[in-house]
Amino acid sequence: MNKTDSAPRKKIIRKRAGEHKRYASGFLYQQNARYFAQISEGLIDLGAKELTALGAKDIEADQRGIHFTAEKSAFYRINYCSRLASRILAPLVTFSCEDDETLYRQVKRLRWEQLMSRKQTFAVSANVSDSAMDHSQFAALRLKDGVADYFRERSGKRPNVDPREPDLLINLHIRHNRATVSIDASGGSLHKRGYREESVTAPMQETVAAAIIKMSQWDGTRPIYDPMCGSGTLLCEALMAQCNIPAGIFRERFGFQQLPDFNPELWRQVKKAADDTIVDIPPGLIRGSDISEVSVDAARTNLMGMHHGNRVTVEQMDFNDLAPIENSIIVANPPYGIRLGKDQDLELFHRQLGDFLKQKCTGSTAYIYFGDPDYIQFMGLKASFRKPIRAGGLDGRLARYELY
Incomplete structure (x- = not known):
C-alpha cells in the first residue's frame, strides 16, 4: 500500500479511535447527571412538582415525560419514592440515526461490559416515531x-435475552432521526408497586390512582372513602401517601443497581431516610366498600400486606345502601365489581351514582375518574373541573364535584 492509499485509512482509524474515546470517557448520564422520567400525558405538571420535591433540578417537559438533572442521592430517591413516574431512564448515548446499520454500529461502540456480564440477561424496549x-x-x-x-x-458467546425478568433493561427512543439509548434505572415499570397480591378485572393503574389522590389534595384532615373500591388501588395509594410509604418499598431491585457508578452505601442511606418517614394513621381515616365479595377480599388482602394496612376498613356493600358519608373526600373509579355490558345499564349506574353523591355525601368533595368521559353527562351533577388523565390506553377524565 502506498502513502496515498494509507492516508484515508489513517483518517478512518483516527475517527473511530475518537469515537471510542468519547464513549469510554463515560456514559451520557455520567457526564451531565441528566435523566428522563416517563410520565403519562395529563400528569406532566403534577409530575414536575413531585420531581422537584424529591430533588430534581433543571426540569424540562416534553410529550413523553420530563427531562431533569439530579445528584445521585436524588436520582435514587426519585426512583424509590416517585408515585407518578412510570420509569426513570439513564441515557447512555444519543446520536443521529437514519438507518438500522447506524444504530447497530453505534450500539456496538458502547462499553456494555460496564453494565452487565455475558452471563447476565437483558431485554430491550423501543419506541420509534417521525423517523x-x-x-x-x-x-x-x-x-x-x-x-x-x-x-x-x-x-x-452471546448473552441471553429475558423479556420477563432481565438483569438489564435497555430503552431505545428514536424521534426525528435522533436516537437515545438508555438504561431503565427503575428496572421495570414503577406502577407495579408490589402490593397487588390479588386483583380484579381491569384494575386501575397505580400511577393513575396516585395522581387522583394528589389531585384531591387530601391531607388527612377529613376521612376519605371509596364506595366502589375494586381491589383497593385507590385505598392503597391513599394509605401510602398519608403514611409517607415510599412507592417502591416492595421492589426487590432497581435498574440503577446495574450502573457502573452505583453506590450501595449511598443507596442504603437514601432508602433508610425515606423509610424512616413512615407514620401511622388513626383507624377510620381511610375506608372503602364494594358490592362484590371477590373485590372486597382482594382489597383486604392487598391492604393487609402494607404498612398500617390494618387501619383501613373495607366492607361489602352496594353504594346505594351505604349510610351517609358527610364531610369527607370521596374517590371512585366506576363501574365497580360487576360486569355491566350494556350502555343502558351504565347510564342507569351513573345516574344512581350521581344521586348517591347528591343525597348521601353532603359537605363532601368527590373525585370521580371516568375511563369513558361520555358517562359524565349522566351524573346529574355539575363538575367544578374535568382533568384529562390518559394512561393504560384510556382517554380518561377526573371530575370534581362539590357536594352541598
Missing part, C-alpha cells in the same frame, strides 16, 4: 443484535 426507521420492533431487534454481537466478538 426514517419506522418500525419499533425492528429497531429493538437491531439494538439486541448490537449488544449480543459486542459480547460474542469478545468472548465467543
Whole structure:
C-alpha cells in the first residue's frame, strides 16, 4: 500500500479511535447527571412538582415525560419514592440515526461490559416515531443484535435475552432521526408497586390512582372513602401517601443497581431516610366498600400486606345502601365489581351514582375518574373541573364535584 492509499485509512482509524474515546470517557448520564422520567400525558405538571420535591433540578417537559438533572442521592430517591413516574431512564448515548446499520454500529461502540456480564440477561424496549426507521420492533431487534454481537466478538458467546425478568433493561427512543439509548434505572415499570397480591378485572393503574389522590389534595384532615373500591388501588395509594410509604418499598431491585457508578452505601442511606418517614394513621381515616365479595377480599388482602394496612376498613356493600358519608373526600373509579355490558345499564349506574353523591355525601368533595368521559353527562351533577388523565390506553377524565 502506498502513502496515498494509507492516508484515508489513517483518517478512518483516527475517527473511530475518537469515537471510542468519547464513549469510554463515560456514559451520557455520567457526564451531565441528566435523566428522563416517563410520565403519562395529563400528569406532566403534577409530575414536575413531585420531581422537584424529591430533588430534581433543571426540569424540562416534553410529550413523553420530563427531562431533569439530579445528584445521585436524588436520582435514587426519585426512583424509590416517585408515585407518578412510570420509569426513570439513564441515557447512555444519543446520536443521529437514519438507518438500522447506524444504530447497530453505534450500539456496538458502547462499553456494555460496564453494565452487565455475558452471563447476565437483558431485554430491550423501543419506541420509534417521525423517523426514517419506522418500525419499533425492528429497531429493538437491531439494538439486541448490537449488544449480543459486542459480547460474542469478545468472548465467543452471546448473552441471553429475558423479556420477563432481565438483569438489564435497555430503552431505545428514536424521534426525528435522533436516537437515545438508555438504561431503565427503575428496572421495570414503577406502577407495579408490589402490593397487588390479588386483583380484579381491569384494575386501575397505580400511577393513575396516585395522581387522583394528589389531585384531591387530601391531607388527612377529613376521612376519605371509596364506595366502589375494586381491589383497593385507590385505598392503597391513599394509605401510602398519608403514611409517607415510599412507592417502591416492595421492589426487590432497581435498574440503577446495574450502573457502573452505583453506590450501595449511598443507596442504603437514601432508602433508610425515606423509610424512616413512615407514620401511622388513626383507624377510620381511610375506608372503602364494594358490592362484590371477590373485590372486597382482594382489597383486604392487598391492604393487609402494607404498612398500617390494618387501619383501613373495607366492607361489602352496594353504594346505594351505604349510610351517609358527610364531610369527607370521596374517590371512585366506576363501574365497580360487576360486569355491566350494556350502555343502558351504565347510564342507569351513573345516574344512581350521581344521586348517591347528591343525597348521601353532603359537605363532601368527590373525585370521580371516568375511563369513558361520555358517562359524565349522566351524573346529574355539575363538575367544578374535568382533568384529562390518559394512561393504560384510556382517554380518561377526573371530575370534581362539590357536594352541598
